[in-house]
Amino acid sequence: xxxxxxxxxxxxxxxxxxxxxxxxxxxxxxxxxxxxxxxxxxxxxxxxxxxxxxxxxxxxxxxxxxxxxxxxxxxxxxxxxxxxxxxxxxxxxxxxxxxxxxxxxxxxxxxxxxxxxxxxxxxxxxxxxxxxxxxxxxxxxxxxxxxxxxxxxxxxxxxxxxxxxxxxxxxxxxxxxxxxxxxxxxxxxxxxxxxxxxxxxxxxxxxxxxxxxxxxxxxxxxxxxxxxxxxxxxxxxxxxxxxxxxxxxxxxx
Amino acid sequence: xxxxxxxxxxxxxxxxxxxxxxxxxxxxxxxxxxxxxxxxxxxxxxxxxxxxxxxxxxxxxxxxxxxxxxxxxxxxxxxxxxxxxxxxxxxxxxxxxxxxxxxxxxxxxxxxxxxxxxxxxxxxxxxxxxxxxxxxxxxxxxxxxxxxxxxxxxxxxxxxxxxxxxxxxxxxxxxxxxxxxxxxxxxxxxxxxxxxxxxxxxxxxxxxxxxxxxxxxxxxxxxxxxxxxxxxxxxxxxxxxxxxxxxxxxxxx
DNA sequence: AATATTATGCTCATTTATAATCACATATGC
DNA sequence: GCATATGTGATTATAAATGAGCATAATATT
Numbered sequence: 255x256x257x258x259x260x261x262x263x264x265x266x267x268x269x270x271x272x273x274x275x276x277x278x279x280x281x282x283x284x285x286x287x288x289x290x291x292x293x294x295x296x297x298x299x300x301x302x303x304x305x306x307x308x309x310x311x312x313x314x315x316x317x318x319x320x321x322x323x324x325x326x327x328x329x330x331x332x333x334x335x336x337x338x339x340x341x342x343x344x345x346x347x348x349x350x351x352x353x354x355x356x357x358x359x360x361x362x363x364x365x366x367x368x369x370x371x372x373x374x375x376x377x378x379x380x381x382x383x384x385x386x387x388x389x390x391x392x393x394x395x396x397x398x399x400x401x402x403x404x405x406x407x408x409x410x411x412x413x414x415x416x417x418x419x420x421x422x423x424x425x426x427x428x429x430x431x432x433x434x435x436x437x438x439x440x441x442x443x444x445x446x447x448x449x450x451x452x453x454x455x456x457x458x459x460x461x462x463x464x465x466x467x468x469x470x471x472x473x474x475x476x477x478x479x480x481x482x483x484x485x486x487x488x489x490x491x492x493x494x495x496x497x498x499x500x501x502x503x504x505x506x507x
Numbered sequence: 508x509x510x511x512x513x514x515x516x517x518x519x520x521x522x523x524x525x526x527x528x529x530x531x532x533x534x535x536x537x538x539x540x541x542x543x544x545x546x547x548x549x550x551x552x553x554x555x556x557x558x559x560x561x562x563x564x565x566x567x568x569x570x571x572x573x574x575x576x577x578x579x580x581x582x583x584x585x586x587x588x589x590x591x592x593x594x595x596x597x598x599x600x601x602x603x604x605x606x607x608x609x610x611x612x613x614x615x616x617x618x619x620x621x622x623x624x625x626x627x628x629x630x631x632x633x634x635x636x637x638x639x640x641x642x643x644x645x646x647x648x649x650x651x652x653x654x655x656x657x658x659x660x661x662x663x664x665x666x667x668x669x670x671x672x673x674x675x676x677x678x679x680x681x682x683x684x685x686x687x688x689x690x691x692x693x694x695x696x697x698x699x700x701x702x703x704x705x706x707x708x709x710x711x712x713x714x715x716x717x718x719x720x721x722x723x724x725x726x727x728x729x730x731x732x733x734x735x736x737x738x739x740x741x742x743x744x745x746x747x748x749x750x751x752x753x754x755x756x757x758x759x760x
Numbered sequence: 761a762a763t764a765t766t767a768t769g770c771t772c773a774t775t776t777a778t779a780a781t782c783a784c785a786t787a788t789g790c
Numbered sequence: 791g792c793a794t795a796t797g798t799g800a801t802t803a804t805a806a807a808t809g810a811g812c813a814t815a816a817t818a819t820t
Contacts, residue, residue, distance in 0.1 A: 256561055257559060257560060259526055259559070276767075276768090285808075286809045287809095288769095288810080295769095307766090380651055381630050381634070381656065384630070384652075390650065391650070391651040395647050395648020395663070396645065397643065398644040398645070400637045400638060400639075409645065409666050412666070412669075413648045529778090540778095541799060542799075544777090544778070548779095560777060560805095560807065561776080561806095561807090
């Protein structure tokens with residue numbers, strides 16, 4: 255490992271939003287702390303990190319615009335857990351679709367499976383996943399919605415028709431027994447429909463606040479859903495309603 | 508084994524994401540370390556790689572952190588100017604293809620035209636452009652190459668076939684009168700070909716170090732090119748050779 | 761507030777890689 | 791044939807990267 259490679263990796267860790275510690279980096283790269291300090295010093299001189307006592311943090315707004323992250327802030331810890339649960343459903347060798355969205359975004363950081371293929375219509379997620387050596391990433395293409403960074407529309411749907419995958423993780427803004435899964439944008443809804451048609455097994459990921467909500471555009475009815483991954487604040491009575499319709503409800507690891 | 512063959516092989520190793528060591532390359536090719544160093548030096552001057560103490564690494568895994576690497580990346584200022592010139596070619600209402608790559612990436616920040624549609628296969632560029640209200644962004648989709656963050660392959664080509672645009676800005680690693688435009692990766696070359704077929708007018712963007720270089724995979728011949736945007740270090744004699752073949756050469760604003 | 765703990769900057773020594781030579785061989789053009 | 795250019799290998803002084811030791815500075819604990 256060259257000094258430059260090490261610095262690039264450190265820069266990546268920091269720009270991913272993680273803060274780093276000198277001691278940890280030294281262990282991770284198997285070099286002395288002096289070396290790590292020198293790395294951080296040169297990186298700070300180049301301008302993109304901010305050193306702290308004990309390590310370093312990012313000093314710029316990371317690649318994703320604030321509005322995108324602001325959204326993520328709401329229910330962030332719940333979404334994080336949901337992401338972790340969903341990632342655990344992915345096995346070695348799987349082919350998977352991951353929808354764009356603030357909740358599905360969290361799945362990426364917890365994927366441990368090797369040798370998997372992921373199709374996604376999320377620009378930031380595709381970027382993140384493509385840094386992993388164990389994941390082949392395919393994007394759907396399509397028009398980008400500027401606020402969600404989702405690739406949608408006929409192009410995305412055409413791409414999805416070319417594939418057949420094991421599992422699809424779909425986000426939704428509303429879930430109800432009567433109206434199924436819904437989302438505000440009709441084009442995005444169509445893209446989600448195409449994802450569902452492409453997958454053998456359909457997982458809906460949505461925090462508990464989305465239940466008993468109905469938004470504008472229809473994605474699918476409850477019977478089309480194999481499994482809903484949500485957080486533990488969903489009441490047992492509510493969960494049972496879905497279970498009686500044959501939908502698995504998972505609320506914890 | 509010719510020197511050029513050796514360089515091409517080294518370039519391929521690096522563009523596959525591997526880092527290379529001078530000592531290993533010397534053993535592998537059965538030449539002295541001096542020779543390997545000379546190879547790497549010339550490759551670095553051509554902007555293809557980033558040398559390190561002991562070897563070299565790829566210089567293209569850096570797209571989301573431009574400010575950190577700008578100083579380290581060779582020809583950054585030239586690429587910046589080229590990007591500015593290219594952006595000036597885009598008029599209000601145009602439909603445009605922008606290829607992935609370190610040079611084309613610079614086009615994004617200078618686009619001033621309103622009400623335009625941009626098709627791109629670059630993940631970071633699509634992200635950046637989608638923040639602009641005046642630009643409709645469409646991505647090609649496809650497999651992501653982890654080091655360049657380019658979406659390539661049959662999916663990308665299929666998407667491109669659905670459209671017809673006014674202008675395409677294509678990057679290339681080598682340009683020569685005899686061999687036309689070339690690039691190291693054959694799948695990426697095919698995607699570039701599809702872009703060229705989709706566009707009425709073809710612009711090649713490449714700094715002057717790319718001239719009289721030939722890399723592995725063929726993109727298009729000189730006669731397929733309408734205009735080459737490069738920097739002012741290209742000699743007038745060289746430029747005239749292309750002009751005589753009907754190619755516009757632009758080296759400054 | 762005093763003290764303990766931890767992190768830092770600095771210097772130095774060691775290892776390893778590099779640039780700058782020179783020398784030699786092999787093409788290329790006149 | 792001769793001059794010139796190009797590619798290569800060997801040599802060596804110079805430079806870069808690293809780790810260790812230690813006094814000083816920053817944080818944590820009592």
